[in-house]
Amino acid sequence: MHPHIRSVAGSRVDSEAWLRAVFTGFLHPPDSLAETMELRLAKQDFERAIGAFDGDRCVATFRSFDQELTLPGGALTTANAVSGVTVTATHRRRGLLSRMMARDLAAAKERGHAVATLVAAEFGIYGRFGFGPAAGFTQWRILKSRAGLDPRWSLPEGEGTLAFIDGAEVRKLGPELHDRFRKGQAGAIHRPPLFWERATGEVRLDPGPWREPFHALYRDAAGVPQGLVTFTTDDTWEAGLPEVTATVSSLFATTPAAESALWRFLLAIDWVAAVDTGRAPTDSILPLLLPDPRAALVKEYGDFLWLRPLDVPGLLGERGYATAGRLVIEVTDPAGLAHGRFLLDASPEGATVAATARAADLTLDAGTLARLSLGEESAARLVAGGLVDEETPGAAARADLLFRTSRRPWCPDIF
Numbered sequence: 001m002h003p004h005i006r007s008v009a010g011s012r013v014d015s016e017a018w019l020r021a022v023f024t025g026f027l028h029p030p031d032s033l034a035e036t037m038e039l040r041l042a043k044q045d046f047e048r049a050i051g052a053f054d055g056d057r058c059v060a061t062f063r064s065f066d067q068e069l070t071l072p073g074g075a076l077t078t079a080n081a082v083s084g085v086t087v088t089a090t091h092r093r094r095g096l097l098s099r100m101m102a103r104d105l106a107a108a109k110e111r112g113h114a115v116a117t118l119v120a121a122e123f124g125i126y127g128r129f130g131f132g133p134a135a136g137f138t139q140w141r142i143l144k145s146r147a148g149l150d151p152r153w154s155l156p157e158g159e160g161t162l163a164f165i166d167g168a169e170v171r172k173l174g175p176e177l178h179d180r181f182r183k184g185q186a187g188a189i190h191r192p193p194l195f196w197e198r199a200t201g202e203v204r205l206d207p208g209p210w211r212e213p214f215h216a217l218y219r220d221a222a223g224v225p226q227g228l229v230t231f232t233t234d235d236t237w238e239a240g241l242p243e244v245t246a247t248v249s250s251l252f253a254t255t256p257a258a259e260s261a262l263w264r265f266l267l268a269i270d271w272v273a274a275v276d277t278g279r280a281p282t283d284s285i286l287p288l289l290l291p292d293p294r295a296a297l298v299k300e301y302g303d304f305l306w307l308r309p310l311d312v313p314g315l316l317g318e319r320g321y322a323t324a325g326r327l328v329i330e331v332t333d334p335a336g337l338a339h340g341r342f343l344l345d346a347s348p349e350g351a352t353v354a355a356t357a358r359a360a361d362l363t364l365d366a367g368t369l370a371r372l373s374l375g376e377e378s379a380a381r382l383v384a385g386g387l388v389d390e391e392t393p394g395a396a397a398r399a400d401l402l403f404r405t406s407r408r409p410w411c412p413d414i415f
């Protein structure tokens with residue numbers, strides 16, 4: 001018999017079974033859920049959580065929720081964020097993910113979302129469902145001894161202030177500061193209250209011991225918070241010498257001055273020999289701050305935020321463009337959600353996107369449109385790689401003038 005897919009919202013028994021299936025699917029030890037079950041039931045949003053049930057056993061999980069995503073130019077769109085996707089190993093490769101995805105994306109389209117978002121566990125899973133990588137990251141390990149920075153540095157007077165703040169202050173000041181940051185960062189998403197509770201240890205959902213992080217706030221010369229870093233340190237000493245690594249879990253700033261002050265601060269802390277940046281923006285200014293940028297070792301460079309266009313006029317019409325131009329884009333989408341030929345008529349004042357019968361300049365699939373939509377990729381590169389067909393000579397170059405942005409998109413948060 002086919003497992004039955006149903007909503008788990010409003011049912012404690014189903015929600016518990018759903019959480020157990022998520023833990024099994026993500027290979028977390030089964031007993032690690034018991035201590036946080038009540039908290040998860042109270043704190044987690046099950047409104048659009050669905051599960052596949054084989055009898056009363058949940059064997060597949062899927063959840064979506066509304067998420068505010070910043071587009072190039074600063075427009076906000078409410079994305080259909082997808083998370084908690086698992087199919088229990090005993091029931092894999094029987095089409096359960098395909099069924100849950102089709103159901104959720106159809107509902108998202110119906111509700112009017114322009115895009116769905118997710119962070120893909122493995123590259124190979126989501127392309128077939130029309131998702132494509134839209135914003136990546138780079139993780140560096142900065143070797144302080146090689147960076148060439150002045151060891152006497154501390155933030156010059158008059159250039160703002162730095163202060164360690166505790167979790168309660170982070171919960172008070174962080175959300176407003178983060179809102180200002182993420183509205184200026186294409187690819188960034190809003191942080192729900194639970195994010196701040198977890199980041200400061202007020203709510204502990206992860207199994208294992210909690211290690212309280214440090215939080216340092218940068219205020220500008222007028223006293224306005226402009227940047228926040230959260231990091232942990234280890235306790236490594238070798239042969240009497242400190243070899244501590246500071247590991248960043250979050251660093252964001254609303255101004256370049258705040259961003260460089262926070263990186264310089266981390267690299268100036270006594271005992272810290274290396275800074276692990278976590279998932280920083282691909283085009284972070286950090287290596288530029290180092291006299292020897294080779295001291296920034298790339299630990300990982302990868303895709304992170306994936307988008308699934310659901311409404312092409314909604315997605316391309318809402319984002320900003322630095323220049324004026326017209327382009328006819330043919331989007332192929334076997335699922336029929338984003339399929340069509342569209343005329344983009346863009347200018348810095350705004351853009352219109354409408355179905356057209358004109359000949360296409362570029363043909364691409366929905367996942368490839370995701371790669372272009374936030375400015376992550378160049379159309380010329382995608383043509384060269386065989387992902388975009390250039391139907392009109394020079395169309396890729398014209399597309400690049402329109403779609404590319406001066407800074408790369410970045411999504412700092414996993415969800």
Ligand SMILES: CC(=O)SCCNC(=O)CCNC(=O)[C@H](O)C(C)(C)COP(=O)(O)OP(=O)(O)OC[C@H]1O[C@@H](n2cnc3c(N)ncnc32)[C@H](O)[C@@H]1OP(=O)(O)O
Pocket residue numbers: 025026082083084085086087088091092093094095096097098099118119120121122124125128
């Ligand atoms: C947003 C997030 O939550 S990311 C987390 C994703 N979850 C995980 O990685 C946890 C471990 N893995 C799993 O739970 C499952 O294997 C899933 C969810 C990835 C796939 O679920 P399934 O029900 O097995 O997928 P389904 O049977 O619908 O497969 C559809 C197609 O995708 C393919 N596929 C499924 N998983 C993968 C994968 N990991 N890599 C490549 N292809 C895959 C299948 O082969 C199938 O292809 P076909 O139609 O050509 O035969």
